[in-house]
Amino acid sequence: MTCDDHDFIEIACLYNYSIKVTTRSADNYQGRALDTQYNQQRQQCICIICDEQPILIELDTIAEIHVLTPNPHFSYLRV
Structure with missing residues (x-):
């Protein structure tokens, strides 16, 4: 994962x-x-709330992220 990819995850x-x-x-x-x-x-992970439960997803296992919230930063990330 590149630094840019990690920055988008942080955003x-x-x-x-x-x-x-x-x-x-x-x-x-x-x-x-x-x-x-x-x-x-x-292992570094992203924590998301899914059905009111926190889930840790290892960053090294991520293929793509679709952002469902409209925003000016990004809408899709392919890792």
């Missing part, structure tokens, strides 16, 4: 955008971006 978290995340294994998650943090295995 999504900063503004709590609603996002849809697709992983390389074709899993889909939709929720509100909260923050980046490390899981118990010390």
